Amino acid sequence: MQQTTDGPGTTQKTASSTAMPPEPGSGKGRSHGTSSSEPFDRWFRYPAGFASDYVALLLQQLGLKQGSLIVDPFAGTAVTGTSARRLGHSFIGIEAHPAIAELASIKLQKPPGEPNLLVETGRLLVEKVSAAPLVYAADNLPDLVRRCFTSEVLSTLISLRETICASGSPWSTYLKWGLLSTLRDVASVRVGWPYQNPNMQRKPRHSDPLLRFVRRLEWMAEDIRKWDWTTSGQSHAVVAGDSTLRSSWQSIAPASAAGCVSSPPYLNNFDYADATRLELYFWGEVKTWAEMCSTVRAGMVTATTQQSSVVAARSAEDFLAKHKKVADEIKALVANLRDQRLLRPRGKEYDRVVPEYFASMSQVLANLSSALGANSSAVWLVGDSAPYGVYIDTPGIIGRLAREHGFSLEQDVKLRKRGQRWSGNSARHNVELSERLIVLRRE
Ligand SMILES: C[S@@+](CC[C@H](N)C(=O)[O-])C[C@H]1O[C@@H](n2cnc3c(N)ncnc32)[C@H](O)[C@@H]1O
Incomplete structure (x- = not known):
């Protein structure tokens, strides 16, 4: 149908x-x-x-x-x-x-090797961090990062980050993502999507960042193991x-x-x-x-x-004017949204976003059409x-x-x-x- x-x-x-x-x-x-x-x-x-x-x-x-x-x-x-x-x-x-x-x-x-090596490397780094956690300078950290964790958890997370960066391991990007995905698990404030709100306290879902990190690496290794990387033939x-x-x-x-x-x-x-x-x-x-x-x-x-600009919106309007099937519709939306903005003391510029957005969609569709x-x-x-x-x-x-x-x-x-x-x-x-x-x- x-x-x-x-x-x-x-x-x-x-x-x-x-x-x-x-x-x-x-x-x-x-x-x-x-x-x-x-x-x-x-x-x-x-x-x-x-x-x-x-x-x-x-x-x-x-x-x-x-x-x-x-x-x-x-x-x-x-x-x-x-x-x-x-x-x-x-x-x-x-x-x-x-x-x-x-x-x-x-x-x-x-992957760069047998997936169990990812977990082994992660465990070795965790042992290193447990034996000698690094002292970090909290002042150098963005406010958001400082406020999302208790100081003990943050110290462990930063030690792990530095140890991964210094490891030179072929798995370092996987280790990085193992750690990045641990962050929201151990945060002690609301870090739901899409906005992270350090003003709202919450009980962390997992208390030990090192254990959680290793668990996440185990999942990655399990998933990598499920896939036959040698015979798939495609790219x-x-x-x-x-x-x-x-x-x-x-x-x-x-x-x-x-x-x-x-x-x-x-x-x-x-x-x-x-x-x-x-x-x-x-x-x-x-x-x-x-x-x-x-x-x-x-x-x-x-x-x-937050992403729009006057210049980009104007050039997008020009660009869209060439697209006859949507030009009138977009012009009417822009006019309507501009009227709505002017009715408000600090109105948002949706009238700029709309032409920019559809001009981008048009460019992607042109590229997709060729592909x-x-x-x-x-x-x-x-x-x-x-x-x-x-x-x-x-x-x-x-x-x-x-x-x-x-x-x-x-x-x-x-x-x-x-x-x-x-x-x-x-x-x-x-x-x-x-x-x-x-x-x-x-x-
Ligand atoms: C709705 S999400 C798609 C998520 C994806 N389907 C997945 O399963 O993870 C849209 C994605 O488009 C990306 N994006 C935005 N503008 C882009 C652009 N000009 N070129 C390529 N990607 C873009 C965003 O960063 C975002 O990840």
Whole structure:
């Protein structure tokens, strides 16, 4: 069945192509992020992650030959990548968040040796730290890191970090992620996703950082052991880069990809750099918010008001004016959002975010269109939004933009409601929001 939406929430059905399956009732859906128990997903819980059982179902539905190339322009923690590998396909993903791209890469690349060596190396480092914990200078640490842990736990975590960095071990990136994923387990304040709140105390989920670190390494080793790295024959990789740029797609030959399962950042949803602030600050990858903006956030799609700029929004409006199928719709949204902003004393600039966001989506769709072979499908999961109560049909607009890049919109299906988390907030709009699945076919 081919399904297209005739406005938010209504689904029309016409002839052809198989309908995508509904999400399994595993409770591991998008509202929960990646699973804390699935192999590879449990290495680090990413709030924006896919449920791997659903990705596997979607990939199977594409009816691909074994060894096909799957691409994901918003690869995140590579759930599409590990699912594609499990089904015998090759995979190339692109991810703008450098730390998340690093995590995705170690899940996909051949490990440097027998996985038990990872656990053995971790245990040796733990013994070292237990015998002689380092004295650290708390003053040099960002405030957020200092406030998330008791001083004893923080001292152990920092000793472990320094010992990993000095080890020169071929497993050091795995050890790093073992430690980074331990942080939220042993924090004594609220560090839920997406915001870390050091003002709210809580009982740590695990009291001993060293034991928890080793446990996490054991999981990684178990997962690595499950996969036959020598005979898989396909290639799997994540490029750290911005998928709006052609240069990030260089390793994908034109028309070589057979499918895409992806999920772009949602408009007016959360900021991935901010959501991972604790890990980035702890590892010293960024030291200040300014550094975060100039490095981690630089290649990301503008999806929040904190990321937008006047100049970028203007050039995005010019760019979109060339896209006739959506130009009027975007202009009307911008005007409406500008009016809403001016009604408020310190109104947020959603009117700048909207053109920037869709200009980026258009660039990604153009790159994806070149990468996909004729007749192949791209499945995107994406939510709509309603800043200041102004409804933005993000999945629908992406579908209409895609037509300008050689795609037809084959299905647009509502998966579930979203935004319930804030339903008790009386200051919030009451527009019903949902998460949708769109299927684009490369013509
Ligand atoms: C909804 S999440 C996708 C998560 C992924 N499906 C997973 O299972 O982990 C969107 C991802 O897009 C990334 N992103 C944002 N802008 C990007 C860009 N211009 N190029 C590549 N990735 C980008 C974000 O950092 C985030 O990880």
